[in-house]
Amino acid sequence: MVGHTLRANGRSHDLPTDPRVSLLDLLREGLGLTGTKKGCDQGACGACTVLLDGERVNSCLVLAVQCAGMEVTTIEGVAHPVQEALVRHDGFQCGYCTSGQICSIIAMLAEHRAGAPSAVTGDLTAPAPLSDAEIRERLSGNLCRCGAYNGIVAAVRELS
Template sequence: MSSIQLRLSVNGREHELELDSRVSLLDCLREHLGLTGTKKGCDQGACGACTVLLDGERVNSCLVLAAQCADAEVTTIEGLASSEAGRAMQKAFVRNDGLQCGYCTPGQVCSAVAMLAEYEAEVPSAVGEAGLTDAEIRERLAGNLCRCGAYNGILAAVREVAR
């Protein structure tokens, strides 16, 4: 085993860690820091359940090695839950039935909050419509799958917050 040492800030809290170099950011959060809000779906970058914010940008934490996160700032669903933007999105998901089993929801919420910030920063999408239309929201959230098929509720929730 080859180990690495790193300092990582998660939801504003500093951690000094010594980890096997193979540990993903996802496993680091769940297994080493006890932050089990972030979910492991496919573990291969195909489902988006593990979405977290890395230095403010949404990423699939299953495809990021923890070793690469030295001195980075990570925000998980636990961190978002105590922020205004995160709370608003969570409540909108509940109000609009944006979930059934709930497994993909932490990733959906992290992704949706980051998506609105990307939109504000004028990051384009393949749809290219003016304004945050339904087609834009769907495209910009395409990286998060929901096997229960709660997409219409998710769309309604995000539309409500974006408004």
């Protein structure tokens, strides 16, 4: 795999030669992008969510070598109104889940704009409003141990 690269936040980086290295470990340990958090390391909490070619992924479940030629956006590469909205609505407390929440929200808003339904979308033939139930379902893969969900939902509601 020598010579294969990925782009992280607009900069090109060589991929590791060890095919067992997760994208999360490459980002944190190899590239020093520690804003992406290691929570469960099993894909259950969403703390490690990043954007891979614009789509949200749990970076702990993706092998770095799978990302050859792809663009990874971590929290260090994000400048989005959701960040200020979360501050205004107290959408975080300890902050551990915040980087994953932000990346997930950015992708979720794009998915909704593109017309992708969620598990709670009632009418699949019409655009679904971004109700609180829709927001909660679409962000259900990102856990907040502090329980800042009401603030997170309020921030997303403001953006929609």
